[in-house]
Amino acid sequence: MKEKLSFFHVMILTYMIQTGVVVFSITHLEALHFGTNGWLMALFTSLVVLVNLMLIAIVHRMSNGRSIFEILEKSIPKFILFPIYLGLAALWSMIGCLVAKEYVLIFKCMLSLQPVRWYSRSRLISLPFY
Numbered sequence: 001m002k003e004k005l006s007f008f009h010v011m012i013l014t015y016m017i018q019t020g021v022v023v024f025s026i027t028h029l030e031a032l033h034f035g036t037n038g039w040l041m042a043l044f045t046s047l048v049v050l051v052n053l054m055l056i057a058i059v060h061r062m063s064n065g066r067s068i069f070e071i072l073e074k075s076i077p078k079f080i081l082f083p084i085y086l087g088l089a090a091l092w093s094m095i096g097c098l099v100a101k102e103y104v105l106i107f108k109c110m111l112s113l114q115p116v117r118w119y120s121r122s123r124l125i126s127l128p129f130y
Contacts, residue, residue, distance in 0.1 A: 007060055014056060
């Protein structure tokens with residue numbers, strides 16, 4: 001029995017990876033870099049993601065279900081593929097670490113329910129009396 005991931009599941013997985021952490025922080029990043037018209041860049045970003053998914057779908061259909069590694073091994077010599085595979089492994093490892101770090105930072109921000117310090121409370125209480 002050959003286990004195989006269906007095309008639909010690969011596309012859903014790719015979409016969720018591309019939009020995973022960005023969903024939490026895109027509004028802040030767009031407002032920071034593009035100002036009040038950052039919502040226009042959300043449309044552009046969605047278009048880039050859509051084009052990426054369409055390219056993945058085209059390559060999948062043209063390859064007749066073969067994996068990218070089978071295609072590469074038939075078209076590129078092995079001595080050139082080894083550094084490419086090392087680079088891809090390093091890239092995917094770094095992306096995984098950055099995504100995990102971003103999730104940790106987001107959850108720390110969401111869960112940091114630190115109480116207000118005493119001196120700041122006393123300042124807030126004494127402000128109306130100035």
